[in-house]
Amino acid sequence: MQKLLLTIDKISTFVGQAFSWLIVALTLMISWEVFSRYVLDHPHSWAFDGMIMMYGTLFMMAGAYTLAKAGHVRGDVLYGFFEPRTQATIDLILYIVFFIPGVFALTYAGYYYAAESWAMNEHSTITADGPPIYPFKTMLPLAGAFLFVQGIVEIIRCVICIKNGAWPARIEDVEEVDVDKLKEMVHVKDDDIAKLDRFVVQEGSTK
């Protein structure tokens, strides 16, 4: 079971990470477009559409990846104080009540939305000869489907946690605040921090 969970995690992660390279492409493309417009005086009519499509695809396809890494923002008022088992129970109920209907509706509606766009061979209307927009709209149900599958994995995780009383492991990933890496970056060691206690305690005693 754990193996299956991790496999789906890996797929979500792989997809999300593959699409996250779009940010590099987006940066380079807009930088080039700015250069081309102001310096070479040669703007491209498709630049705006391209920008929007890259951005939309980037964040939609990273949704499942973010869920697999527990990266979606939570209101952490009480959650942190709960036992893992309580956390899992609440999550399980709310996944079934909110997540499954919501994401399913999004995927279902998105499927017909994209299908319609394909059927009429829709092109962007921002410029006269806009690029085709149906591949971009296809991202909506696609991202929804990945998210849905990842959501089912999270539900299974909750069930396992309720059974075992502890959260099953996730795959490690790069973190926003990786304390160890930051310590290495500014050359601070744990010993140094521990030594500082001298000053703290000293200060406390003199008062």
Added chain:
Amino acid sequence: MKVKKELWFGFALMAIILATVVFFMPWGNFVDGHLSREDLGYLGLLMLALIVVAIMLGFPTAFTLMGMGVFFGWLAYRSVNPALANQQILDLMVQRAYSVMSNDVLIAIPLFVFMGYLVERANLIEKLFKSLHLSLARLPGALAVATIVTCAIFATATGIVGAVVTLMGLLALPAMLRAGYNIKLAAGSITAGGCLGILIPPSVLLIVYGATAGVSVVKLYAGAFFPGIMLAGLYVGYVILMAKWKPHLAPPLSESERQVPLPPLSQALSARGGNALAGLVGALRMPTLPKRQVATQLLVSLLPAISIAALLVVMYAAATAPTAAVDTTGLVQAGGSVAAESDSAAADSGLQEPPKEEGGLQEPPKDAADLKEPPAEAGSAASAAPSSAGMQAQTASAPDTPAPPAERAPVPAWYWIVFGVGMASLALVSWLMNWQRLEIFKMLLASFFPLAVMILAVLGSIVFGLATPTEAAAVGAFGGLLLAGVYRYIATKQSEGGPAVVKTLIDLGGIIKESSFLTAKTSAMVCWLFVGSSIFSASFALLGGQEIIERWVLSLGLSTVQFMMLSQFIIFILGWPLEWTEIIVIFMPIFIPLLAKFNVDPLFFGLLVALNLQTAFLSPPVAMAAFYLKGVSPKHVTLNQIFAGMMPFMGIQVIALALLYIWPAIGMWLPNVLYK
């Protein structure tokens, strides 16, 4: 089962919210199955109460909003036409999701986030902090002041609160503790400073607000600049006051800590005289010294002088340029000088013509058409009246203003004042530039100036309308990439020597990879929240919850001041349990429609909200800043000490909020000058 105190508090709060709503809900009307408009509105309020409870339970907010929005939206449609409800809610949902996907404001978020991660990994914070604290060493509370300034600059460039607080906890906290600073003061300045990044533009918070409230992000950036600077200034002022008033809280640095080790060349030269400029100029003639090194040093020490001179030349060109100068003078001086400027410009063009007209009196209409920007009456007089009258009009206008013979406009008086100040500071800088200061200046040059220039370039191009926020963000991210590359290159070269290009490129690849993964996760987090909240607020509007709230607020008969205080107070309270993203995307759509009723500018409201939400980071129990700092501080620093240290800074935030409210010009001056 043992239930903790905090849990009781939370559950009690939830129970109160639910009980209030359930009590006031007109249940009787729901039972008979026929929902009137009014009942739907109450259903909307029920939805709002449920969402607060669900968020407090800790489920990912984006999906809570999405699920609840879909369900209640379906109910709203069903009450009108049950047959169509399914199709309508699905359509609504997919339209809202797609509108977020193709939103041309939110697109700047991933780019700014990417820039932030790259700058963070460029690893210049250590140098930045060191150079700033050396250059500020004479101030009371120097280390704390340097901490706040470093935080403000670094947090502005990166916008990642967690990373900034952690890094400063690793760098500044040990330095301050060793220097005998009070723990609370040290912790407070780190946490408060680290949060400045969400207010000072370019910040993601303002983009999110702009996208939610439909306010131009450009104006928000222009408006938030001075309040951000003001808040940082108030922090610094507070620290200096405390250090003066109670020196034991922040003892001054010892003489040895203020010194910078001099490189051998400077050391040799410093024996011969204190002033670095004179010493270096003298050294150029000495054959024993390496000439190239001396020349480089001289160039570096002359940089302030060169930049001041360049600035003066540019300003001279701008101030005396025939007509283009109107824009820039308008920024510096009030409208009066603008009028004078265009007057003299008209006189100039009038003066150019007479010699021509002597030869060809028969073509005054053409001459009048040649005038690009003269007052309209001059042109019409020239064409309608006989040509001699036209000439009279033109020559009559000439003696009014003493126009110079050249085509350049006269040098305005303010320029000479600026020129004098510039020259004086130039002399002062050259005179004060001793060997110690030269070293510090070199350190600043390597850390402070690149970052400051990058931020100002990004911000300036947005605010002055040269680029859209998206373009500026992309170029900023590209700049961050270059910055990371250059700093890594220098670091590898120093540590290993020899050719470091290959290693730097490999390093840089790793940095880009990590940064783009993190960017994807952060933007997915924010933008999916937007997807959820736009579905949610569409349902809320559909149910008519907004109308009920509006009617209720208007029935209270509040004055504008009372309304503003109430709304800011509510946002302040919401900041305790919730994060800023949730507050903005869920609650701003409720507040924004009310603003028009009270004649409040949504732009001004946004500035107040941005300032107010600073407190959301510092208020327990969700004060992320405190937990990040606790994670890297020595064992005996308690969380309570950190919280206690943050309290005065929260007080300052409230004062700043009051100041901004009393003098709205602090925020509104720049957008008004630039965009009206």
